[in-house]
Amino acid sequence: MLVSILRQGSYLIASIHEALNDREIVQFQQDLVEQIGTHRARGIIIDVAALDVLDSFGSRTLLNLAHAARLRGAETVIVGIQPDVALAMVELGMRTGPVATALDLEEGLDLLHARLSGVPDRSSAPAAPS
Numbered sequence: 001m002l003v004s005i006l007r008q009g010s011y012l013i014a015s016i017h018e019a020l021n022d023r024e025i026v027q028f029q030q031d032l033v034e035q036i037g038t039h040r041a042r043g044i045i046i047d048v049a050a051l052d053v054l055d056s057f058g059s060r061t062l063l064n065l066a067h068a069a070r071l072r073g074a075e076t077v078i079v080g081i082q083p084d085v086a087l088a089m090v091e092l093g094m095r096t097g098p099v100a101t102a103l104d105l106e107e108g109l110d111l112l113h114a115r116l117s118g119v120p121d122r123s124s125a126p127a128a129p130s
Contacts, residue, residue, distance in 0.1 A: 003028050007039050011112060012074075013105070015047040025058050029065045036072045043112040044069050047105055049080025059094050066099040075115050077101065079108035 002024060005014045014032055036044065046062060048054065054062075066076035077100045081089075089095075100115070102108040
């Protein structure tokens, strides 16, 4: 299994377990964006700790995924960027822009909780009248 996507409450946690080729990362992007609606997710964690290399296409795809998630109503935090990957991204001029990053899953969950506190949980909102 190259990627796992788990639901935890109103969050989705997507872990990339090994390097993905271009086709696989695009499929991952499509699957995750679709699951945001399916699970009515408010927050997304993308864990890239297992990746020791992240090329420009992969980085751009992850950032596009985060922007698509935001358009679907979910905040995204990318966690686990390895030191060598972070340095390479800086040297290549690659930026995460408005997409939040955190050291690890625990910090990512804390960051999502802080960003989303005060926002009503969709699952507890009253149903719209028919």
